[in-house]
Amino acid sequence: MLHMSRLPLRPTLVAVLQALVAGARHGFDVITATGLPSGTVYPALARLEHEGFVESRWEDHKVAQKEKRPPRRYYEVTTAGEKILATAAAALKERERAARARLRAFRPARAKA
Amino acid sequence: MRTNAKAAKAAKKRFAGVAQAIVGAASVFVPKWRRNDWRREWDAELWYAPRGAVRLSAGAVPHALRLLHQHWSLDMIVQDIRYGCRMLRRNPGFAVVASLTLAIGIGATTAVFSIVNAVLWRDLPYRDPEKLVQLWETNPDRHWTEAECAPANFADWKRENRSFDDMAAYWGSARDAWIMTYALTGAGEPERLKGMTVTANFFSILGVQPAFGRAFAADEDWRGKDDVVVISAGLWQRRFGGDPLLVGRTISLDGRARTVVGILPASFRFNNTAMDIWVPMGWTPESIANTRRAHNLRVIARLNPGVGVAQAQEDIDRIAKDLERRYPETNTHMGAGVGPLQEWIVGPSRTALQVFLGAVAFVLLVACANVANLMLARGAARARELAIRSALGASSTRLVRQMLTESVLLASIGGALGLLLAYTAVRAVVASGPTSLPRLHEIHLDRAALAFTMIVIVATGIVFGVVPARLGRVRDVTRSLRTGVREGGGSGGGRVRHALVVAELAMSLALLVGATLLARSFVKLNYVDLGFVPDQAASVEIVLARSTYNTAERQSAFLDRVLERVRATPGVVAAGAAQRGLLDGFLWSSDFTVDHRPPDEFGIEVRHNELSPGYIEAIGGRILRGRDFNESDRTGAPRTVLVNDALVRRYFRNEDPIGQRLNFDRPGGKSPWRTIVGVVRDYREEQVGVEPRPTIYESLAVNTDLMFTVVLRTSIDAAAIAPTIRSIIHDIDPNLPVPAVAPLAARVGEALAPYRFSTTLMAAFAFAGVVLATVGLYGVLSYLASQRTHEIGVRMALGASGGDVVRLVARQALVLTAIGMTAGLVLALLSGRLMSGLLFGVNAYDLTTYVLVVALLSLVAMGAVLAPVRRALRVSPLLALRAE
Numbered sequence: 001m002l003h004m005s006r007l008p009l010r011p012t013l014v015a016v017l018q019a020l021v022a023g024a025r026h027g028f029d030v031i032t033a034t035g036l037p038s039g040t041v042y043p044a045l046a047r048l049e050h051e052g053f054v055e056s057r058w059e060d061h062k063v064a065q066k067e068k069r070p071p072r073r074y075y076e077v078t079t080a081g082e083k084i085l086a087t088a089a090a091a092l093k094e095r096e097r098a099a100r101a102r103l104r105a106f107r108p109a110r111a112k113a
Numbered sequence: 114m115r116t117n118a119k120a121a122k123a124a125k126k127r128f129a130g131v132a133q134a135i136v137g138a139a140s141v142f143v144p145k146w147r148r149n150d151w152r153r154e155w156d157a158e159l160w161y162a163p164r165g166a167v168r169l170s171a172g173a174v175p176h177a178l179r180l181l182h183q184h185w186s187l188d189m190i191v192q193d194i195r196y197g198c199r200m201l202r203r204n205p206g207f208a209v210v211a212s213l214t215l216a217i218g219i220g221a222t223t224a225v226f227s228i229v230n231a232v233l234w235r236d237l238p239y240r241d242p243e244k245l246v247q248l249w250e251t252n253p254d255r256h257w258t259e260a261e262c263a264p265a266n267f268a269d270w271k272r273e274n275r276s277f278d279d280m281a282a283y284w285g286s287a288r289d290a291w292i293m294t295y296a297l298t299g300a301g302e303p304e305r306l307k308g309m310t311v312t313a314n315f316f317s318i319l320g321v322q323p324a325f326g327r328a329f330a331a332d333e334d335w336r337g338k339d340d341v342v343v344i345s346a347g348l349w350q351r352r353f354g355g356d357p358l359l360v361g362r363t364i365s366l367d368g369r370a371r372t373v374v375g376i377l378p379a380s381f382r383f384n385n386t387a388m389d390i391w392v393p394m395g396w397t398p399e400s401i402a403n404t405r406r407a408h409n410l411r412v413i414a415r416l417n418p419g420v421g422v423a424q425a426q427e428d429i430d431r432i433a434k435d436l437e438r439r440y441p442e443t444n445t446h447m448g449a450g451v452g453p454l455q456e457w458i459v460g461p462s463r464t465a466l467q468v469f470l471g472a473v474a475f476v477l478l479v480a481c482a483n484v485a486n487l488m489l490a491r492g493a494a495r496a497r498e499l500a501i502r503s504a505l506g507a508s509s510t511r512l513v514r515q516m517l518t519e520s521v522l523l524a525s526i527g528g529a530l531g532l533l534l535a536y537t538a539v540r541a542v543v544a545s546g547p548t549s550l551p552r553l554h555e556i557h558l559d560r561a562a563l564a565f566t567m568i569v570i571v572a573t574g575i576v577f578g579v580v581p582a583r584l585g586r587v588r589d590v591t592r593s594l595r596t597g598v599r600e601g602g603g604s605g606g607g608r609v610r611h612a613l614v615v616a617e618l619a620m621s622l623a624l625l626v627g628a629t630l631l632a633r634s635f636v637k638l639n640y641v642d643l644g645f646v647p648d649q650a651a652s653v654e655i656v657l658a659r660s661t662y663n664t665a666e667r668q669s670a671f672l673d674r675v676l677e678r679v680r681a682t683p684g685v686v687a688a689g690a691a692q693r694g695l696l697d698g699f700l701w702s703s704d705f706t707v708d709h710r711p712p713d714e715f716g717i718e719v720r721h722n723e724l725s726p727g728y729i730e731a732i733g734g735r736i737l738r739g740r741d742f743n744e745s746d747r748t749g750a751p752r753t754v755l756v757n758d759a760l761v762r763r764y765f766r767n768e769d770p771i772g773q774r775l776n777f778d779r780p781g782g783k784s785p786w787r788t789i790v791g792v793v794r795d796y797r798e799e800q801v802g803v804e805p806r807p808t809i810y811e812s813l814a815v816n817t818d819l820m821f822t823v824v825l826r827t828s829i830d831a832a833a834i835a836p837t838i839r840s841i842i843h844d845i846d847p848n849l850p851v852p853a854v855a856p857l858a859a860r861v862g863e864a865l866a867p868y869r870f871s872t873t874l875m876a877a878f879a880f881a882g883v884v885l886a887t888v889g890l891y892g893v894l895s896y897l898a899s900q901r902t903h904e905i906g907v908r909m910a911l912g913a914s915g916g917d918v919v920r921l922v923a924r925q926a927l928v929l930t931a932i933g934m935t936a937g938l939v940l941a942l943l944s945g946r947l948m949s950g951l952l953f954g955v956n957a958y959d960l961t962t963y964v965l966v967v968a969l970l971s972l973v974a975m976g977a978v979l980a981p982v983r984r985a986l987r988v989s990p991l992l993a994l995r996a997e
Contacts, residue, residue: 027158028169038172043179050183070157 008087012036016044017053017077017085025074045075053081132159132170142177144184151180193518200519204491208523210888211487215527215574217881218480219566220534225473226562227539229466231555237455238380238555240320241415246422247457248280248412248429251448255704255718259450261285262412263443264396265405266436270412270449273432276425277414281318282394284310285411287699288461290384293392294656294820295366296850297352305656305850306348306366306389313393316343318415319383323375326360329393339395342371346379348389366390368660368848382554405443413454425451458551464950465871471944472627472878475620477566479882481573482613483889488520488574489610490896516579524571532563547867610893611929617889618933618970619940621882625966626941627948628872628879630955633962635872637954638865644796644805645695646733647857650824651831652694653838655852657819665748668817671845675823676725678841684829689728690813694822695857696864699799705809707764708774708786715779716764720808722798723816724755729793731824732857739771739791746812752787753812758795760807775809787811801864802953824857831856871951883973891977894926905985915986922985926978934967941966 007014019033030041048054056075064071077085136155143151155173162169201208236242249259250266262270262282271280284291293308313329321328324346332338342364353359363370371392416425433449499512539558655675662668672690679688693700700720707716726742729735737758746753754775761770770789778784795805813821827834835854843851905918945957955962 026161027154027172028161031169038169039175040172042172042176046176046179046183070153070160072157072161073154 007091008084012040013044013048013053014085014088016041016048017081017088020054020075020077021082021085025076026072027075030075048081049075053078053084129159129166132166135167135170136173139173139177142174142181144181147180151177190518193515194522196515197519197522201522207487207491208526210892211484211523211574212527212530214480214483214487214885214888215524215570216530216534217885218477218484218570219528219531219563220538221878221881222473222477222566223531223535223559223563224538224542225469226566227535227559228542228556229470230559230562231557232462232550232552233459233466235555237458238382242455243453244278244416244418245319245454246277246414246416246425246451247454248414249450250408251450252446254446255702257718259288261408262410262449263405263408264401264410265403266433266444266447266449267410267412268401269436270429270432273435274425274428276417276420276428278417279314279318280412280414281312281315282410282412283312283315284409288411288457289386290388290411291409292386292388295390295392296368296656296658296848297364297366298368298658298848299365301352303848303850304352305852307386308366308390308392309383309388310394311391315391315413316377318413321377321381324378325357326373326375328375333393334396336395336397336400339393340369340371341374341393342366343375343377343391344373345377345381345387345389347387349376366392367658382552385549385551385553387554405440414451422451422453462550464947468627468944468947468951469871469874469878471947472624472875475624476878476881476885477569479617479620479885479889481570482617483885483892484570484574485576486610486613486617486889486892489613490892492516513579517575520571520574520579524567524574528567528571531567535563545870547870549867550870610896614886614889614893614929615933615936617886618930618974619936621879621886622934622937622966622970623940623944624875624879624882625970626937626962627944628875629962629966630948630952630957630959631872631875633955633959634951634953635865635868638801638868641797641801641954643801643861644734644794645857646826647861649828649831650731650733650826650857651835651838651854652857652860653823653825653842653852653854654694655821655823655842655849657846658848659819661846661848662819665817668819669814672725672813672817672821674845675842676727678845679823679825679838680727682834682837682841684827684834686826686828687727687731688823688825689731690725690821690823691728692723692813692816692818692821693798694860695732695796695798695824696801696860697799697822700808703777704779705775705777706780706782708776710780712780716760716807718806719760720798720806721777721811722808723811723813723818723821725813728813728824731826732796733826734796735794737792737794738769739789741791742812742814746790747814752785752815753790754787755791755793755810756789757793757805757808757810759805760809761792763807777809801861802868831858868953883970887973887977890926890929890974891980893929894922894978894981901985906989906991918985919982922982923978926974930971930974934970937970938963938967 009017015034015036016030019030022033024030024033027038027042027045030036030045031038034041036044045054045056049056054075055078056073058073059071061071136152136159140148140152155170159166159170237245239245248262248270250262251257252260264282267280267282271277274280284293286292290309293310295306295308297304297306311329313331313334316323316328323343326343328343329341333341340363344359349355349359359373360376361372361374363372365371377391414425416422429449429451433444433447437444437447502512536558539556543553543556657668657671662671676688676690679685700722702718702720705716705719707714724742726744726746729741736755739755742753742755756770765773770792773789774786775789776782776784776786793810797803797805798808799806825831825834825838838854839851842849901921905913905921908921909918941963942958949957
């Protein structure tokens with residue numbers, strides 16, 4: 001629809017970014033946080049990383065070894081990611097504002113009554 | 114409690130195994146350089162997953178695919194394309210030849226397949242088309258195999274059958290509808306309309322609904338109720354501005370008011386000729402019941418559910434037998450036939466289209482062979498480059514991807530050109546296609562065909578371009594690098610290449626034979642003795658309005674006036690008129706009896722036409738014996754006829770025909786006697802390709818009609834006199850639509866159009882095939898010669914003469930050419946039977962043609978050999994050896 005302000009990212013990608021901002025650190029966390037299926041979350045992470053909105057690093061090898069578990073890959077939101085998330089949030093707000101404005105313009109009579 | 118935990122742990126382990134397997138399988142897709150990393154991430158994820166590891170692992174597959182997708186990223190593809198473009202630019206000869214080959218293959222195949230599919234294979238555009246059938250009459254006595262049906266027989270079939278849901282008829286001529294011409298008068302200039310006369314149920318049988326209004330009602334078949342007309346969308350737009358209120362209004366056709374009851378959808382077509390109007394039969398019960406002798410109806414029907422054609426044939430046979438018994442006078446040996454409507458419409462074009470399809474398949478195969486050859490040669494030439502890139506660390510996948518990109522690049526260029534070619538070709542065929550090709554207006558570019566040929570040809574390119582690169586060359590990097598380009602080809606590739614060239618030569622020889630045979634037929638047709646002289650003559654077809662010219666006197670008075678005025682026109686040498694014009698396709702026919710002969714001796718199926726005095730002179734024919742008609746051959750005078758030489762040869766072998774009497778019936782009939790007063794030299798009235806058949810001519814003044822053709826011979830250019838003739842006719846009757854005045858030569862050209870069409874098409878295919886094969890031969894030979902540069906250098910250094918070198922290179926070419934041509938001859942002979950259906954005056958196994966083609970192809974092959982031989986001769990031993 002033309003009159004809707006466009007989101008800069010797909011909703012699922014926004015959800016994944018939000019989960020990471022909220023404190024999720026790896027794929028499984030994101031699944032838990034968002035409730036999205038794993039077939040959506042992992043490709044989304046790969047895509048966000050490819051586009052530079054997310055960075056990944058490996059957990060310190062030694063720490064993991066000490067605790068007798070495999071090291072994990074941690075994801076973090078980059079500055080670019082934060083920016084785009086802010087833009088997305090603004091776009092959502094703008095949508096809401098526009099929707100209100102249009103509804104008001106459409107039903108002035110009822111508003112008076 | 115504890116055991117439970119244990120069981121849960123075991124289960125988790127088992128599921129973990131499944132999950133691991135899924136991740137393992139998915140890892141195949143992950144690009145190599147990040148595969149390890151990816152595996153570790155997933156191992157960890159699964160390890161931490163409390164439960165549902167399998168469900169979690171399902172995400173590994175899209176994840177891996179996503180990474181693969183990112184790996185084959187845009188910049189890498191762009192890089193490949195750029196590199197491919199550079200390679201193509203560096204080798205423009207290869208690029209041009211390869212893309213043109215692709216274009217010709219894709220274009221020609223798509224165009225021909227589009228035509229064949231639209232004409233032969235696609236269902237007719239009517240409701241349940243497979244249930245529609247055509248019916249016809251047969252009579253061995255008259256050599257009728259698919260004759261028109263008599264109205265009384267049609268009525269009996271319709272009443273007594275058990276197989277047909279419904280049966281309709283239209284006035285027919287030959288295999289098509291009889292086109293009636295109507296003058297539309299009233300608002301605006303009078304206009305000639307083409308109309309078809311049909312029974313009321315004609316449209317309902319086809320399942321066609323008018324776009325506006327209705328089709329005919331059942332009782333509108335009968336005289337008195339038949340003042341109605343259904344018009345085409347084309348006429349509605351052209352003449353009435355698309356006015357939807359036209360339905361219910363009356364229009365004047367030939368001075369008779371008819372109510373427009375329906376306007377057909379724009380897509381409706383029944384014949385190739387675009388009709389303007391459809392009018393009902395206007396029968397009376399008597400006129401049907403008593404007409405068993407005149408055969409003028411074409412019959413279509415819709416089969417009952419569950420009834421097949423064979424069953425319908427049995428049914429109609431039964432009725433025909435019964436009619437034979439009831440009406441021996443008219444129906445002796447009169448049989449009936451049923452066949453699918455689609456077959457009826459497209460059957461006559463089948464042979465030609467099949468030949469084209471075969472020919473274009475050859476072109477496609479030649480194109481594929483050529484692409485394969487080019488790719489193989491190129492792969493071999495690039496073996497060194499690939500080896501170097503491989504040694505520098507390019508993975509074999511990357512190299513294959515590069516080759517793939519180049520193949521696709523070439524295919525895109527070739528495909529785009531091919532699409533353009535196919536589109537242009539299809540447009541040209543529809544625009545200029547002969548009217549003998551049915552369903553012409555249904556032809557459009559077939560997307561499935563385009564996709565199919567593209568896939569075939571691109572797959573060929575990929576297989577022959579990529580596979581050698583992957584299998585043969587790259588693996589043995591060191592060997593390739595050590596020995597240089599020379600060894601790159603390998604003997605296996607050489608054998609494939611030879612086979613491909615042989616196949617190309619064989620198929621182009623077969624194509625050339627086909628094209629030459631058609632071209633020779635066409636030349637023969639052009640030089641056939643027509644029996645009349647088309648140059649400096651013109652013909653005008655005139656159709657009078659029924660309402661004004663309702664008596665024979667009025668008709669002949671009009672004709673007399675026209676001829677008188679035309680003859681008085683300066684520049685006109687002679688003029689005459691005939692009921693049926695030249696090369697109109699067919700003449701009416703009947704039996705005839707000669708006076709004083711035994712009762713079992715009568716002529717069958719003799720043709721008829723009616724001529725005015727001076728007609729034979731006007732067309733440039735000749736009276737061989739006796740006299741032409743003259744002014745005294747009129748109604749009331751003793752009846753006279755002319756006969757043609759073919760009739761004399763057949764029926765008056767040892768007698769003088771002049772003065773003999775004959776009538777138009779079997780012995781004992783009521784037809785009056787007529788005296789033969791002259792013999793006309795044979796001329797081709799029906800078709801260019803058909804020998805004149807025995808024909809009887811009556812005086813047009815005795816047997817006038819509403820429709821006739823005036824022919825005038827001129828001392829000046831025939832086209833220049835046309836406006837004068839038109840104004841004369843307009844002068845005599847301003848209400849008559851202005852007729853077209855066409856030079857006779859144009860009529861002959863029109864009659865030859867179908868032959869010209871097939872000859873041109875076939876010649877184009879043969880040309881394409883030969884060009885492709887020549888390129889292939891040239892490519893392979895120069896490749897082989899260049900491969901042997903080293904060998905030639907050594908030989909020359911050791912004292913070989915130039916002649917030795919020529920022999921070395923040429924021998925290979927000769928062997929290949931000889932094998933290819935022999936195979937081609939076999940192929941051509943095998944296709945001869947199919948071809949013979951299209952030929953005129955030339956045998957499909959015509960020796961001259963074969964010799965001509967072999968000579969021509971040898972010459973071409975020689976030309977292809979020349980350049981490589983010259984290059985070999987220029988080899989400098991020093992350079993060749995130093996190149997090591």
